[in-house]
Amino acid sequence: MAADLNNEKLIARYLLGDLPEEQQVAIEDRAFGDKDYLALVTAVENDLIDEYVRNELSATERQQFETRFLASAERRKRVEFAKAFARVPVAAPERIVISEPAKWSWRDSLYAFISGLNPAAKFAVVAVMLLLLVGGAWLLTETLRLRSQLTQLQAQNQAQQNDLQKQVEAERRRNEELNARLTQEKQQREQSDESLRQLSETGDATNPPPRPVIAALTLLPGLSRGGGEKPTLSMPENARVVRLQIGIDPDEPYKTFAVELRTVAGRQVWTRENLTARTRGRARAVSLTLPASALKSGDYELRLSGRQEGGASEDVGFYYFDVKKR
Numbered sequence: 001m002a003a004d005l006n007n008e009k010l011i012a013r014y015l016l017g018d019l020p021e022e023q024q025v026a027i028e029d030r031a032f033g034d035k036d037y038l039a040l041v042t043a044v045e046n047d048l049i050d051e052y053v054r055n056e057l058s059a060t061e062r063q064q065f066e067t068r069f070l071a072s073a074e075r076r077k078r079v080e081f082a083k084a085f086a087r088v089p090v091a092a093p094e095r096i097v098i099s100e101p102a103k104w105s106w107r108d109s110l111y112a113f114i115s116g117l118n119p120a121a122k123f124a125v126v127a128v129m130l131l132l133l134v135g136g137a138w139l140l141t142e143t144l145r146l147r148s149q150l151t152q153l154q155a156q157n158q159a160q161q162n163d164l165q166k167q168v169e170a171e172r173r174r175n176e177e178l179n180a181r182l183t184q185e186k187q188q189r190e191q192s193d194e195s196l197r198q199l200s201e202t203g204d205a206t207n208p209p210p211r212p213v214i215a216a217l218t219l220l221p222g223l224s225r226g227g228g229e230k231p232t233l234s235m236p237e238n239a240r241v242v243r244l245q246i247g248i249d250p251d252e253p254y255k256t257f258a259v260e261l262r263t264v265a266g267r268q269v270w271t272r273e274n275l276t277a278r279t280r281g282r283a284r285a286v287s288l289t290l291p292a293s294a295l296k297s298g299d300y301e302l303r304l305s306g307r308q309e310g311g312a313s314e315d316v317g318f319y320y321f322d323v324k325k326r
Contacts, residue, residue: 005030005037011044016061017068032144042136049075053082074139078132085125185271191291213238215292218245218285219302219319230299232322239292246286246304248277248316254306257286258313264299264320273307295323 004010005027013019014027031038051057052065070076114122217233235242246259257277261270270290277284286304302319 006040008040008044008047011041012048015041015045015048015069016064018064028140028144028147031140038137038140039133041140042133045136046132049079049082052079053086072139074135078135081128081132181271184268185273188270188272188290188294191294214241214243215239216243216245217321218247219321220247221249221317221319230320230322232324233295235292235295235323235325237325242290242292242295244288244290244302246288246302246319248284248286248304250279250282250284252277252284252306252316254308254314254316256307257316258305258307259286259288260303260305261288261290262301262303264301269300270294297323297325299323 010019010023011027014024019027027041031041048057048065048069052062057065070079114125117125213236215233215235217231219231233242248257255276256273257275258273259271259275260268262268270288272288272290275286275288277286299320299322302321304316304319305313306316307313
């Protein structure tokens with residue numbers, strides 16, 4: 001069941017900091033948009049000051065008042081004024097008739113006090129009360145404004161933390177991809193070295209091994225995937241090594257190159273980096289050597305990229321060819 005925000009006791013608990021966060025926010029939001037409700041909050045605030053000065057608060061309420069309410073310099077000034085106000089002597093009426101005991105509220109006491117003052121004093125008291133009322137309203141409004149700014153700053157900080165976390169996650173995935181590529185390239189290099197070692201160890205000292213069968217193919221730039229007749233690599237069954245000569249434009253400025261060989265279906269077959277180009281006359285080519293066992297009959301796509309000095313890479317060209325084993 002929702003609490004009655006117009007209840008003066010509930011407002012007094014809010015001023016003493018004795019309400020849950022949800023109800024405090026509800027009171028502040030209403031006071032921020034309802035001038036009449038703001039005036040009610042200010043009136044209850046004046047009641048608390050009056051009860052504190054007259055020592056009518058309980059021990060717990062007095063401690064809450066001094067801890068929470070007096071934390072503001074503006075409110076401390078108002079309390080000091082109320083204390084001084086309470087010490088002002090009031091002229092006793094010539095005749096006091098008490099018909100029966102009655103308990104006066106603070107409003108009745110204030111009215112009786114003001115009625116006993118001369119016109120100049122009445123004007124001064126009213127002016128001070130108006131000043132206190134306006135000051136209290138300003139203080140509450142400023143508190144609400146600062147709370148709103150704090151909420152916005154917290155939201156901005158959370159958004160920045162989310163962006164930073166996304167960047168860290170993206171960098172982590174990139175490092176994992178690089179590590180995977182390095183591992184794969186290492187395995188391919190080991191496989192190639194192992195194939196060459198086995199070739200060198202085949203045979204014995206009296207019968208030197210036959211030279212390994214090498215299948216070679218030259219790839220020229222400018223051939224599109226579907227245009228023209230693709231070159232064909234005819235690979236004998238006993239071929240142990242495949243050597244590809246990848247022609248490039250003599251004016252290409254790159255010093256090192258990287259090769260990625262895939263099937264036309266997208267399966268990666270071989271990768272190699274830090275390759276250099278050799279120049280013969282006006283022709284330049286990049287050589288790629290790989291085990292023949294890595295290639296099966298079918299269509300292949302070779303991607304050649306150049307490495308700049310800063311580490312960035314750019315595509316140099318794509319080459320397409322067929323493999324046929326015989």
